[in-house]
Each structure stands twice: as C-alpha cells, then as structure tokens.
Amino acid sequence: MNKLTVMFRNTLVAGFMSALTCFSGSVNAEGETIKVGVLHSLSGTMAISETTLKDTMLMLIDEQNKKGGLLGKKLEAVVVDPASNWPLFAEKTRELISKDKVAAIFGCWTSVSRKSVLPVIEELNGLLFYPVQYEGEESSKNVFYTGAAPNQQAIPAVDYLMNDLKTKRWVLAGTDYVYPRTTNKILEAYLLSKGVAKKDIMINYTPFGHSDWQSIVADIKKFGSAGKKTAVVSTINGDANIPFYKELGNQGVSAEQIPVIAFSVGEEELSGMDTKPLVGHLAAWNYFMSVDSTKNATFIKQWQEYIKNPKRVTNDPMEAHYIGFNMWVKAVEKTGSTDPAKVQAAIIGIEFPNLTGGMAKMLPNHHISKPVLIGEIQDNGQFLTVWQTNKVVDGDAWSDFLPESKAIIADWTAPINCGNYNTKTKKCAGQNYK
Template sequence: MKPNKLIKWLAMSGVAIGSVNMAVAQEDDTIKVGILHSLSGTMAISESTLKDEMLMLIEEQNEKGGLLGKKLEPVVMDPASDWSLYAEQARDMLTGDDKVDVIFGNWTSASRKAVLPVVEEENGLLFYPVQYEGEESSENIFYTGAAPNQQAIPAVDYLRSQGVERWALLGTDYVYPRTTNKILEAYLKEHGVADEDIMVNYTPFGFSNWQSIVSDVADFGSQGKKTAVVSTINGDANVPFYTELSNQGISASDIPVVAFSVGEQELSGIDTGPLVGHMAAWNYFMSVDSDANYDFIDNWVEFTDDETAVTNDPMEAHYIGFNMWLEAVREAGTADVDAVKDSIIGVTVPNLSGGSSAMMPNHHITKPVMIGEIQDDGQFSVVWETSGNVAGDAWSDYLPESQNLISDWRAPLRCGKLNVESMTCEDGAGDE
C-alpha cells in the first residue's frame, strides 16, 4: 500500500466510524467530494476543523436526499502540512481511483500555489476558503475567502474614521502579509499618510520573542499621533504577541490592533480579558446576529459534540462555497467540471450573516465586511459593517503592476488576467 493510500484508508475508516450514512453510499451512484485539509503537522490546528465542517455539511446534504438523486461521498486526504504533498494528493484525488468531482481544501497560500497547476492541468474544481493576498485568478479555483479589498482596505478605512494617523504594519514573513502590506502601504500613501508614519515589520513563523518589537511599537505610538497596529501575524505567533501587548500595558484605547488572521479559534487559546477592544476584520463572526448563523452553530455543536466549539470565517466560506457548488450542480444537471464552472458564475446563496453571497465572474464572491472588537469571552462584537456586500477583487487597484488587470471567466473572454488598457489576456487565452 502506498503511503498516500494508507493515509486515505485511515482517514476513510475514521469517517466511516463517524457516520453510518457513509457506509450505505455505494461507489457508482455517488458524487465524490474531495476534502484536502491537513489533519497533522503545523496546519492541523486550523485545517482539521474545516475537514469536520465539510463532513457535517455533506452529512446534512445526504440527509436531505443528496444531490441529483445521488449521495455525496467525502474523500478525505491528509497532506500533513507539506505543500508538495498537497499537489500530489490533489492529483491523486483527480486522477486516481476516486476521481472526485470537486475539492474543498487548502489553507496557506503556499499550498494553494502548489495545487494550482495540478487542478488546472487535470481540470478540477477547488474551493479555497481562506482570506488571501489576491493577485491570482485561476479558471479552476473559486476563492470564497476574502481578497484584500474585502478585508484589509475596509479595516483601514474604519481606523481612519476613528482618527488613526500612524500605522504599524506587523506581519509574519511570507507572501500573504507581504502582499497585503504592500497594498496597504500604497493605499495609505495615496490617502496622504507620510512615509515616517508607516512602520513595517516582519517576523518568522511561530515567533515568540515579541518584547523588543512591541516596545518599538509602543515608542512609535507615543509620538503624539493616534496610532494603530495592522496585524497580519499568522497563527501561533499571535498568542505571545497579545500576551506581550497586555504585559507591556498597551490597551486597545492606547494603540488598537486590528488583525486579519485572528478569529474565534485563535482566541480560544488566549485569556482575552486584557485584549478587550482590539479588533479583527472578517466577513463573518460567530456572534453575527442571524437565524442562519444560530442554526449553523447549533448543528456544529451537535456534530462536534462539544458545547464550546467555535465557528469562524473560513468555516463560513466553506459553507457558502459548498452551497454554491450544490446550486451550480443542480443548475447544470450534472457534476461535470466544465458545466459547473459555467453555471456557478452568478449563483447566489444565503451566507451566515443574514444576507446572500454571489459568485462573481472573477471566481471571487461578494460578502459584507465587518469589524469586530474582542470581548472578554473570546467572541467578537461587531462594531462596524459595510452597508452592503463588497465584491472580491482578484487584482488590486492599488498596486501599479495590477491596477489595469481584471479577471473574467465568462464565455467570450475566459481570461484570468486581462489587461483592460491593451485588452490583451496576459496569461494567454482560456481553454476554449
């Protein structure tokens, strides 16, 4: 048995124990849904929840009668937080014995970049649920997380409306923070912020020696202008960062921190008492007030059998993506990839914040943007929200190299990187 097969077998046997329904579904009359999330290694902390969520959604759909009269069958693999293994297993899913009809998966941009050539070559479908840096549009990938204009820019606008004049952009050293901060810097300068009022700092993954950086930020913020920290610090490094902030006595009323990678799940590892008032920008918070959300939370608590289970933004993204895919398959009458690719554009499904989200021609979706302040119970309270949905923009308007680019995967154009000035497709014409 190949190691991949072994892992898959193990994962599947786990699934079979978890749900009796699955055993009933037989090979031929099922539609296969690939779930490509790391269940071991560093990323397991974030991704294993999404695997469970997908299993829940599939189980719910099967209870409702499946899709097109067929049962949905999950195919779970564990890429073990190894980027190249993501690509390998995606290929295995698309070409191996299973031949999945759709993949829900990935978390980090690095893993998405690894899978991208595979899904394009094998003509698969990938739903990617995490906020990311933009500057990408693939015919085969649907980006249900936020693009920078659906998270970073509105957050900065909110802070500016609160009187912030100095900006410390702190991030982990990899592609998402670097691109996001590049966009933010360009955006801030366009709005008249001087060079010396912007501080940029990058730290390695899992960084924990925050003392001198936090003390630098405190110093930066003590020059008489209202200062805020925009944090793209990723994962594990957040807990020591916030601990250091509270120990050095920096509260949200002195220097507020708005984070793009800190959600309910990350906060479950921190005592949030000293962090009350610091902010996060997302398209969904667990505290969002809507019946759809309360139903989702109830189902999730029941599924995980854990009263304290939390939901977060990438989970909502998968919820939206899964429902969009279902709708598109129903509309197309088949789970065939090419048919679904065409029918999904324009599909509108309810999201968890009480509105609905639509799939755009650039394979991004429309969502509301919210700013939440951390509460002492580890939840966020929404203090600001865009008046309507914001459409995801694949190519940022604030970077000189991409301001003329758009993406449109509809029939005549079929181009992910169209230069509107020269009207040429920079990565060549689409498949057809």
Template structure:
C-alpha cells in the same frame, strides 16, 4: 477555481479605512506587523500603497516581519510604543497562529491597551481565541466577513447544527466548538456548488463552472452572497469586530450591502 475568501477590498482596505475614520480613532500612523510569508507581505504591499494614496508619509509607516512561531516580542513592542509617540497609531496585524499569544501578552506587559494603540487583526478569529486567555486581547479588533455572534435565524441554525455535529462525532472539546469566517466561506462554497450541480443536471466540471457563475446564497452572515460571473470571487460584506472577554466579537461596523471583489488592488500596478 472559485474563491470564497476575502479579496483585499473586502477586508484589508476597509479595515484601514475604519481605523482612519473618526469612528475608528483617526489613526495617522501605522505599524504593519506580520509573519514572514506571502500573505502578510502582499497585503502590506497593497496597504502601503493605499496609505500613501491617502497622504500618509513613509516615516509614518513601520513595517516588521517575524518568523513562524516567533515569541519574543519585547523589542518589537517597545519599538511600536516609541513609534506611536506624537500621533494616533494603529497596528495592522497579519501575525499567524501561536505567535499571537506572546504578541498580545507583551502589549499588556508594556502597558499598551486597545484604547492607546488598537490592533486590527486579519488572522485572529473565534477559533484562534478558543482556549486562550482573551483578557489580553479584549478591546482589540479584527476584520472579517462573518462573526459567530451575529444574530439572525440563518446563523442560529448554522451554529446550532455545527455544535450538534461536533457532539455527535465526539470531536475534541465538542461542547466548546465555535464557528468562524473560514468555516462560513466553506459552507457557502459547498452549497453554491450543490446549487450549480442541480442547475446543470450533472457534476461535469465545465458545465458546473458555467452554472456556478452568478449563484447566490443566503449566508449565515445575514447577507445574500453572490459568485461573480467574471472573476469567480464572492461578493461579501465587510465587518469589524471587537474582541470580548468570552472570545467572541461585538460587531462594531458592517457594510450595508455586499461588496464586489477586486481580485487585485487598484492601488498598485498589475
């Protein structure tokens, strides 16, 4: 197995560090809000330990989970509003899929915008924003390792080729297709596998596995990514994006270099 998605230190931890920084608003109180399944609960277990290591008290952490497809956020958002009184507060959202729309709508209904209580999402990207009213989400944040709006020749070619593919294959809404972080990660993985096969001279799994370790690839993100020889996770950049009215992101923070993945977190016991 080779992992091309983000490890906690390549998404969740840097996102919270940004929110705690002066540039990110200096949050002192955090709402961990997610859909009730393994990814949000594990991520929040790590984040709670991290926050406590930074001196954030238990009473300044609110944690809430909702079922898949949940849509009635009135009480939860009201509680978030009350919880935010007196200290700068940020929401870390691992809400999945369709539930994001009623959540952000309820924030707007209760007069909460990104300047008051910023929402940092780990599951909202260009594909999730496509075709919905993004006026409710404008100004809120997302942490990824790639955004479609990144300006560089490699990404221009990547997005151009995918749009042409969508048109050629008559995909639904082909004229409006977008690229996103999981697509870039998959694209990098496939190309690294191709390079490993060519280097090994065979598709034999054991030989390709040896060749795959240490592979590098110039990714659409604008960075040269590397497959770690030991833990089989990609070295990736970290980016914070601010949601625009057109469903794209303005990159407001990015690491100068790729970050070596830590498959588990140093903040909780193994």
C-alpha cells in the same frame, strides 16, 4: 535549520499518513456516489486551523445527504491529509482527481499550499473551493475563492481605523510569507495614496511561530508615543499571535491607546487564548459567530450538535466553506451534471444567502460578494461588531492600488474568459502568475 527540520518531519508524517489513506481510499460505499474531495491538513503545523474545516465539510456533506443527496445520488467525502506539507498538497490533489475522480475539492489554508495545488488543478481541470482570506492577485479558471480578497478585509479595516478612530500613524506587522507581504504592499500603496507620510508607516516582519516579541512591542510602543493616534494592522499568522498579544498586555499597550486590528485572529484562535489582555483589540472578518441572525443561530446549533461539543465556536472560513459548498450544490443542480467544465460555467451568478445577512454571489472573477464586519474582542472570546458595511462588497481579484495590477481584471465569462486580462493592452496573460 528550523525550516529544514520541519520539512524533514513533515515528509515523515506525510509518508506515514499517505500509507494510511491508501487503505481508507479503497473502502467504497455501495452504489454510485458523487465524491467530494476534502484537502485539509490533519497533522503538522496547520492542523490547528484546518482540522475544523475538514469537520465542517463532513457536516455539510452529511447534511446534504440527509436532504436526499445530489442529483439523486449520495455524496461521499474523500478525506486526505496533506500534513501541512506544501508539495504534498499537489500530490494529494492529483490523487483526488485522477484516482478518486472527485467532482470538486474543498481545501487548502495557506497561500503557499494553494499555489502548489494550482498547476495540478489546472492541468487536470478540476475544481477547488478555497475558503480562507488571502492576498489576491490571482484568479484561476479552476479555483473559486470564497474567502475575502484584500478589498473585502484589509482595505475596509484600514478605512475604519482612518475614519472612525482617526489613526495617523501605522504599524504594518506580519509574518514573513506571501500573504502578509502582498497585503502590506497593497496597504502601504493605499495609505500613501491617502496622504499618509512614509515616516508614519512602520513595516515589520517576523519569522513563523515567532515567540519573543519584547523588542518589537517596545518599538511599537515607542512609535506610538509620538503624540499621534497609532494603530497596528496585523497580518501575523495564527500561532505567533498569542505571545504577541501577551507581550502587548504585559507591556501595558491597551487597545485604547494602540488598537491592533488582525486579519488572522478569529473565534477559533481566541478559544485557545487567555482573552483578558486582548479585550478591545479588533479583527476584520466577513463573519462573526456573535452576529445575531436566525440563519447563523441554526448553523451554530447544527455545528455544535455535529461535533458534540456545546462550547465549540464557528469562524469565518467555516462560513466560506458553507457558502462555497452550497453554491457548488446549486450549480450542479442547475446544470444537472458534476462535470467540472459545466459547473464552472453554471456557478457564475449563483446566489446563496450569507449567514450574517445579505446575498453572496459568485462573480465572474471567481470571487464572491461578502459583507465586511469589524469587531472588538470581548473577554468571552467573541467579537462585538463595531462597524459593518451597509451592503455586500464584491471581491476584487487584482488590487487597484498596486501599479502593476491596476489595469488587470479577471472575467471568466465570454468574451474575455481570462483570469489575468489587461484592460489597457486588451491582452490576456494566460495563467501566468508571478
């Protein structure tokens, strides 16, 4: 019922917004430009996260134009609003490629929106840069995954809890959709392989936007009072986090007793929360705003000036877009063309420095290498890095901890040229995703 109303609403919003974009689409700048598609929801439930990424892209494009554009042409952003409506993401993609003839698309946040874009972008042979951490088990010829794969976020986080905090009991709590389900499946397999008993793992799913956490937090508290160090690995989606942490705080579950490590809570989400009850809880990302580096400081300054708000924060998916965009620029410069087929070949192996130090490199499986950072939440809404990998970690498209994807690799270079290649049977399953 809830879902229906939301969908109903979304369709209405979508209809309205697409009417608007029809007008804006026809206004073209003079002279020849290279068009870049920005596919982020500006209305509906996901607007909360995606609007920032739209602004980030506009800033990056603006910045590139100040440097003289690309291949002697100016870049032009084509912004569309898929209104948090998954089928509309596919429609908008088609519109961007067929009608607006964009050279590349930067967009999507939720996995379900990416899955909905996938068939279209493959059919029309476009380019999509996807900036958010996700569950893996995918590698498309036309998609570049600049966010973290599970082995660049979830697995190191669990390692940290296991080795540094000596955690013995595990609560895997998530929102009920594809990213948490797959991530938790991988994590459970990983924990079992490390000798954790099944009775020491508690898995819990909640609906989107869940706001009444009383009994679940009480359960976690009970589960954690068995005398063994307990930690919560949270794949709870953005909006449900605030009531969750509030309830933790009110029921007196402190980070010292039962730390919660989150994969979807970043600086931006924290800026909308009362951070006092959260201090000491953890998050695993590949970028923190608090990382002290010259590059990062420049980026933050640029962003705050662009958005005209000296208090605005930066976050991990923003860095992913920053890297992805610059890699695309480098690849276009290298091949001298914006033709997606040529860029696809040229971008593999391209390197661009991370904001937090180290080099990001586009790998043959269309993922990038990233450092992994674990931070504790401070009461100013920033993270204090408590652990980090000493070098960058290569993104792995197909998890090695799931029996069904153990033998599968993705390699978009000759001779394999496949996103779903079985190293045992030596066969490519094509673009056949479950």
